[in-house]
Amino acid sequence: MNRFAWKGQIYHTNEKRELKIFENSWVLCENGIxxxxxxxxxxxxxxxxxxxxxxKIIIPGFSDLHVHAAQYSYIGTGMDEELLGWLEKxxxxxxAAFFDLEYAKKAYSCFVRDLRKSATTRASIFASKHVxxxxxxxxxxxxxxxxxxxxxxNMDRNCPDYIREESAEISGNDTEKWVSETIDKFENTKPIxxxxxxxxxxxEVMAKLGExxxxxxxxxxxxxxxxQGEIAWVKELCPDTEFYGEAxxxxxxxxxxxxxxxxxxxxxxxxxxxxxIEKRGVWICLCPxxxxxxxxxxAPARKYLEKGLKxxxxxxxxxxxxxxxxxxxxxxxxxxxxxxxxxxxxxxxxSVAEAFYMATRGGGSFxxxxxxxxxxxxxxxxxxxDSALYTPKKLSMHDRFERLCxxxxxxxxxxxxxxxxxxxxE
Amino acid sequence: MNRFAWKGQIYHTNEKRELKIFENSWVLCENGIxxxxxxxxxxxxxxxxxxxxxxKIIIPGFSDLHVHAAQYSYIGTGMDEELLGWLEKxxxxxxAAFFDLEYAKKAYSCFVRDLRKSATTRASIFASKHVxxxxxxxxxxxxxxxxxxxxxxNMDRNCPDYIREESAEISGNDTEKWVSETIDKFENTKPIxxxxxxxxxxxEVMAKLGExxxxxxxxxxxxxxxxQGEIAWVKELCPDTEFYGEAxxxxxxxxxxxxxxxxxxxxxxxxxxxxxIEKRGVWICLCPxxxxxxxxxxAPARKYLEKGLKxxxxxxxxxxxxxxxxxxxxxxxxxxxxxxxxxxxxxxxxSVAEAFYMATRGGGSFxxxxxxxxxxxxxxxxxxxDSALYTPKKLSMHDRFERLCxxxxxxxxxxxxxxxxxxxxE
Numbered sequence: 137m138n139r140f141a142w143k144g145q146i147y148h149t150n151e152k153r154e155l156k157i158f159e160n161s162w163v164l165c166e167n168g169i170x171x172x173x174x175x176x177x178x179x180x181x182x183x184x185x186x187x188x189x190x191x192k193i194i195i196p197g198f199s200d201l202h203v204h205a206a207q208y209s210y211i212g213t214g215m216d217e218e219l220l221g222w223l224e225k226x227x228x229x230x231x232a233a234f235f236d237l238e239y240a241k242k243a244y245s246c247f248v249r250d251l252r253k254s255a256t257t258r259a260s261i262f263a264s265k266h267v268x269x270x271x272x273x274x275x276x277x278x279x280x281x282x283x284x285x286x287x288x289x290n291m292d293r294n295c296p297d298y299i300r301e302e303s304a305e306i307s308g309n310d311t312e313k314w315v316s317e318t319i320d321k322f323e324n325t326k327p328i329x330x331x332x333x334x335x336x337x338x339x340e341v342m343a344k345l346g347e348x349x350x351x352x353x354x355x356x357x358x359x360x361x362x363x364q365g366e367i368a369w370v371k372e373l374c375p376d377t378e379f380y381g382e383a384x385x386x387x388x389x390x391x392x393x394x395x396x397x398x399x400x401x402x403x404x405x406x407x408x409x410x411x412x413i414e415k416r417g418v419w420i421c422l423c424p425x426x427x428x429x430x431x432x433x434x435a436p437a438r439k440y441l442e443k444g445l446k447x448x449x450x451x452x453x454x455x456x457x458x459x460x461x462x463x464x465x466x467x468x469x470x471x472x473x474x475x476x477x478x479x480x481x482x483x484x485x486x487s488v489a490e491a492f493y494m495a496t497r498g499g500g501s502f503x504x505x506x507x508x509x510x511x512x513x514x515x516x517x518x519x520x521x522d523s524a525l526y527t528p529k530k531l532s533m534h535d536r537f538e539r540l541c542x543x544x545x546x547x548x549x550x551x552x553x554x555x556x557x558x559x560x561x562e
Numbered sequence: 563m564n565r566f567a568w569k570g571q572i573y574h575t576n577e578k579r580e581l582k583i584f585e586n587s588w589v590l591c592e593n594g595i596x597x598x599x600x601x602x603x604x605x606x607x608x609x610x611x612x613x614x615x616x617x618k619i620i621i622p623g624f625s626d627l628h629v630h631a632a633q634y635s636y637i638g639t640g641m642d643e644e645l646l647g648w649l650e651k652x653x654x655x656x657x658a659a660f661f662d663l664e665y666a667k668k669a670y671s672c673f674v675r676d677l678r679k680s681a682t683t684r685a686s687i688f689a690s691k692h693v694x695x696x697x698x699x700x701x702x703x704x705x706x707x708x709x710x711x712x713x714x715x716n717m718d719r720n721c722p723d724y725i726r727e728e729s730a731e732i733s734g735n736d737t738e739k740w741v742s743e744t745i746d747k748f749e750n751t752k753p754i755x756x757x758x759x760x761x762x763x764x765x766e767v768m769a770k771l772g773e774x775x776x777x778x779x780x781x782x783x784x785x786x787x788x789x790q791g792e793i794a795w796v797k798e799l800c801p802d803t804e805f806y807g808e809a810x811x812x813x814x815x816x817x818x819x820x821x822x823x824x825x826x827x828x829x830x831x832x833x834x835x836x837x838x839i840e841k842r843g844v845w846i847c848l849c850p851x852x853x854x855x856x857x858x859x860x861a862p863a864r865k866y867l868e869k870g871l872k873x874x875x876x877x878x879x880x881x882x883x884x885x886x887x888x889x890x891x892x893x894x895x896x897x898x899x900x901x902x903x904x905x906x907x908x909x910x911x912x913s914v915a916e917a918f919y920m921a922t923r924g925g926g927s928f929x930x931x932x933x934x935x936x937x938x939x940x941x942x943x944x945x946x947x948d949s950a951l952y953t954p955k956k957l958s959m960h961d962r963f964e965r966l967c968x969x970x971x972x973x974x975x976x977x978x979x980x981x982x983x984x985x986x987x988e
Contacts, residue, residue, distance in 0.1 A: 209953045212968030213961035215895065216913045230955060242954040431899035431911060457968045469641065473857035478904045485857060487642045527635045528668040529656060535639035542638030542883045545971040 138556065139166045139184035144194040144519060146173055147537050148508045149497055153441065155489035157533045163194060165515040168556030172511040189519050192550060193540060195492075196507050197257025197516035198461035199499030201421035202357070202400040202450025205273055205286075206231045206264040208247040212457040215429055219363070222430070226454070228299045231264040231289075240269035244276055252280040253561055254459050255544075257516040257554045258503045260285040260357055260398055260421075262330055265301055267314045278322035281559045283503055287330025287357055288314050290345065294335045307337075308344030315352050324554075326355070333359040334370045334383040346387035349395055356389050360399035360409075363432040367404060379409040381418075391416030398502060400450055403427055403435040410443065419446040419502050422494065424467040426455030434475040437468060438483040441490060448499020449491070462544035465491040488538050506555075519551040564982065565592045565610035570620040570945060572599055573963050574934045575923055579867065581915035583959045589620060591941040594982030598937040615945050615977070619966060621918075622933050623683025623942035623980060624887035625925030627847035628783070628826040628876025631699055631712075632657045632690040634673040638883040641855055645789070648856070652880070654725045657690040657715075666695035670702055678706040679987055680885050681970075683942040683980045684929045686711040686783055686824055686847075688756055691727055693740045704748040707985045709929055713756025713783055714740050716771065720761045727767075734770030741778050750980075752781070759785040760796045760809040772813035775821055782815050786825035786835075789858040793830060805835040807844075817842030824928060826876055829853055829861045836869065845872040845928050848920065850893040852881030860901040863894060864909040867916065874925020875917070888970035891917040914964050932981075945977040 142165075146158040164171035164181060177186070207227060214226040234240045251259065261277075263270040263286055270288040277284045288311060292301040301307040311329070318327045329345050331337040337345075349356060361367055361380050374383040381399070384390040390412065391397040400421040405413065413420065422435050440447050449464040450456075456464070465488065472486040500507020506514040524546045525539060540547055552559040568591075572584040590597035590607060603612070633653060640652040660666045677685065687703075689696035689712055696714040703710045714737060718727040727733040737755070744753045755771050757763040763771075775782060787793055787806050800809040807825070810816040816838065817823040826847040831839065839846065848861050866873050875890040876882075882890070891914065898912040926933020932940040950972045951965060966973055978985040 209955040210957075210961070210965075212951075212965035213957065215892075215964060215968065216911075216915075233955075239954060246952065246954070428896045428900055431903045433903050434900070466641075470854045474854055474860070474900055474904070477857045477859050478900070485642075489642075525638075526672065528665060528672070529635040529659075531636075531639065535636070538641060539638035542641065 137167060139164070139181065140187070141165070141177060141181055141184050142187050142189055142194055142517065142519065144189035144192045145533065146194045146509060148196050149489060149493040150508070153490045153493040155492065155534065155537065157537070159533060163509045163517065165556045168515055170509050170511060170513045170515045173509050189551070191523070193520045193522055193537070195255070195518055195520065196496040196500065196509060197518050197552065197554060198255050198495045199448055199503060199507060200256045200259040200451050200459070200461055201398050201419060201448040201499045201502060202423055202452050203259055203459070204262040204453050205244060205247045206234050206262070207454035209243045211454045215457070219430055224296065228296055232299045234264040234266050234269040237268055237272060240266070240272055244269070244273045248273070248276045248280060250459055252282060252559060253549065255518045255520070255549060256282070256459065256461055257518070257552065258283045258500065258506065260328060260502065262287050262289055262357070265289045265291055265299065267310050270314065271318060274318055274322060274325045274327070278325040281324060281554050281557050283554055284325045285328035285355055285357070286325055287328045289330050289332050290341050291332045291336035292341050293338050304338045304340035304344070307341045311345065312348050315348055315354055319352055319354065329354055329356040329389065331358050331389070333366070334380065335366065335373060342387040342389065346389055349388060353394055355396040357398040358384060358400070360402050361405045362401035362403055364404060379406050381405070381409040381412050385412060385416070391418035396502060400452065401427065401432070401435065402440070403433045410445070414443065414445055417446060419448055419499070421448050421450040421499070422468055423450040423452035423456060423464070424471040425457065425463060426452035428467065428471060429457065430455045434471045434479065436475065436480070436483055437472055437486055446498065446501060447494050448502060449495045460544060461495045462541050465495050465541050468494065488541055492541065515556040516554050517552070518549055520547050521550050522547045524548070563593060565590070565607065566613070567591070567603060567607055567610050568613050568615055568620055568943065568945065570615035570618045571959065572620045572935065574622050575915060575919040576934070579916045579919040581918065581960065581963065583963070585959060589935045589943065591982045594941055596935050596937060596939045596941045599935050617949070618976060619946045619948055619963070621681070621944055621946065622922040622926065622935060623944050623978065624681050624921045625874055625929060625933060626682045626685040626877050626885070626887055627824050627845060627874040627925045627928060628849055628878050629685055629885070630688040630879050631670060631673045632660050632688070633880035635669045637880045641883070645856055650722065654722055658725045660690040660692050660695040663694055663698060666692070666698055670695070670699045674699070674702045674706060676885055678708060678985060679975065681944045681946070681975060682708070682885065682887055683944070683978065684709045684926065684932065686754060686928065688713050688715055688783070691715045691717055691725065693736050696740065697744060700744055700748060700751045700753070704751040707750060707980050707983050709980055710751045711754035711781055711783070712751055713754045715756050715758050716767050717758045717762035718767050719764050730764045730766035730770070733767045737771065738774050741774055741780055745778055745780065755780055755782040755815065757784050757815070759792070760806065761792065761799060768813040768815065772815055775814060779820055781822040783824040784810060784826070786828050787831045788827035788829055790830055805832050807831070807835040807838050811838060811842070817844035822928060826878065827853065827858070827861065828866070829859045836871070840869065840871055843872060845874055845925070847874050847876040847925070848894055849876040849878035849882060849890070850897040851883065851889060852878035854893065854897060855883065856881045860897045860905065862901065862906070862909055863898055863912055872924065872927060873920050874928060875921045886970060887921045888967050891921050891967050894920065914967055918967065941982040942980050943978070944975055946973050947976050948973045950974070
């Protein structure tokens with residue numbers, strides 16, 4: 137039996153999306169599972185492996201529900217471009233480079249290293265269309281100990297020749313071969329079906345992905361209702377659908393009990409679409425930094441929270457320009473404030489606690505019971521030294537936490553575990 | 563004669579707000595004044611003090627036109643509060659603490675150290691209402707070598723007792739004494755008149771400040787048209803004015819040849835107000851991060867640029883949560899994108915070059931000829947090592963610059979000079 141306990145200044149959220157603060161407390165882990173938080177170490181835990189982190193902060197690890205690993209090499213560039221120019225000048229040429237395994241190794245090494253050293257413990261990741269590079273990324277990620285899903289991207293239409301898959305058949309067959317080869321290969325990393333989005337995937341590919349989904353019970357991720365032009369385009373491409381989400385659903389690729397699904401963005405989801413999202417239990421992934429950088433707009437996060445939808449946050453590199461989910465937390469607060477001011481005063485801004493909830497419990501639920509320090513949750517924890525954020529002002533515990541979210545780059549992660557296993561931070 | 567030349571990857575903007583890039587070039591400085599940028603070192607400069615910074619980036623220093631030094635201690639906290647709650651729970655109690663010189667010394671030390679080590683070379687700063695603490699801040703800033711204006715804040719009405727000045731007379735007399743004592747005291751730091759904003763300053767105080775302005779020829783800074791509630795309030799308080807700016811102008815505190823003036827925010831300035839801003843040559847200071855955090859809205863920056871108004875950027879701590887003007891640059895781009903998407907598609911988003919222009923040349927012009935590497939400009943330069951931003955992708959010089967703006971926290975400032983004098987970065 138493996139038991140350890142960490143002492144520090146502990147923060148997490150409860151089911152009601154409230155910030156819970158445990159000053160100078162112990163969080164307990166037995167065989168990878170959290171046993172709760174205690175002000176005093178229970179008597180029968182004195183012989184566990186004990187670490188007192190003193191004044192350091194302990195939070196659940198973040199889940200990044202939407203990130204393009206093959207776009208990491210150009211984060212923070214091309215931001216003056218409009219979406220089409222950005223895809224053609226930046227996204228597609230860079231992704232095409234992952235045909236070359238040597239390049240893929242160099243580029244993915246940076247991504248994997250920085251993800252490993254971040255406060256993120258779980259992630260659902262887009263690779264590129266290339267199977268060998270995708271498998272390489274999976275191998276590299278598996279070794280980190282982070283829990284991840286990785287998707288080989290499908291795209292057989294409506295994109296430049298040099299990045300398009302040669303045919304629907306090849307796209308489908310490559311995907312099935314890749315899924316069958318990787319589904320039981322890794323301890324920490326699993327394949328996830330990843331049609332780029334409806335406009336780049338023919339019905340034939342989608343039908344094949346639907347078959348693969350049923351056959352292997354594999355999870356699914358894609359983009360949904362990111363901007364109005366895209367929604368109109370999908371309507372044209374799929375005249376038999378009432379709303380965008382149906383273009384996935386009609387192939388069995390939109391949630392349901394056996395198809396855990398993440399849909400990124402949902403900035404402009406209609407009420408009908410939201411109804412189906414709720415019915416199918418689809419996870420909505422908000423990507424506030426990307427939505428602001430790409431000027432798509434602002435998703436009505438409060439509406440989704442109040443409807444009780446499943447909702448997490450994504451860095452969405454390279455629409456977003458940082459891997460840090462702290463930035464996604466504060467950007468989702470800021471975005472909600474601007475939406476309140478400029479669009480709809482009925483939806484009051486998010487609090488930092490609500491955004492933290494999405495980053496931990498909300499997104500974490502995609503991976504099982506994770507994202508909080510409650511008994512029975514998998515133990516994902518990040519220990520942070522925020523002492524460089526010195527201030528002569530006496531801060532409340534709440535303010536100290538909020539400041540960490542806003543000023544995270546000046547803090548330092550000193551320990552991190554995923555499902556109770558330590559992650560190398562070197 | 564003091565002459566030095568720095569070699570590196572040099573970026574600045576021209577008058578047309580275009581990014582100009584000089585690869586492997588030399589920037590020359592003689593007696594604190596820039597002598598231009600050259601691809602090859604001129605023959606007669608071989609005996610100057612030469613430093614080859616290799617692949618490092620050299621940019622003009624930033625000007626921060628609006629920052630509350632007395633709010634630095636609580637940056638990144640209180641962001642869930644609405645404006646009134648934020649002022650009452652955070653801003654006012656913290657500023658009141660600067661009555662205590664010991665506390666002021668501790669708090670201002672952090673601010674001054676971090677400003678010194680940042681990419682900012684010039685700043686116009688709000689202190690608090692307290693003269694001794696304001697003079698202390700001036701002394702500390704003067705020693706850094708940065709060129710700064712510092713304002714003792716006036717506030718004799720419409721604020722809690724514990725932070726309000728006892729009377730208009732005391733407010734005015736304190737201010738005159740402080741101006742007369744400090745106007746010639748420091749080499750690098752000058753006093754600037756700083757009525758907090760019209761709602762907190764009685765007519766009597768404003769009239770007195772107008773007199774002091776005329777008598778001493780001192781510069782002026784305040785807030786203007788940050789939100790609609792404030793504008794309506796000023797209209798009530800000053801029924802004889804047509805628009806907010808007139809409430810300063812009627813006391814001779816709104817620009818003009820002998821009263822260089824910065825007005826922070828101008829989110830909702832009317833056309834009449836903009837006309838007077840233009841006529842009086844008032845500098846507009848945009849504070850995008852603060853405007854987003856405080857949910858005031860988004861200023862129409864492109865409109866101001868196209869009208870040819872004088873315009874710079876401000877960190878506006880603690881409405882903003884970072885001193886970094888890189889963040890102000892990218893936030894002004896992001897804000898302009900959201901304004902374009904959500905408010906007015908006639909004003910196209912800002913480019914990173916345009917935002918960089920505002921941060922350097924635009925704001926720099928408040929301090930004289932500074933903010934570019936043109937002949938005759940004061941030599942403010944910052945040398946940045948961006949090598950930690952490794953990417954396997956071959957970036958263009960433009961993309962490398964843009965990435966620095968978005969990912970600045972992972973870069974390192976290795977040298978900095980103001981008017982040709984080196985700044986200690988330890």
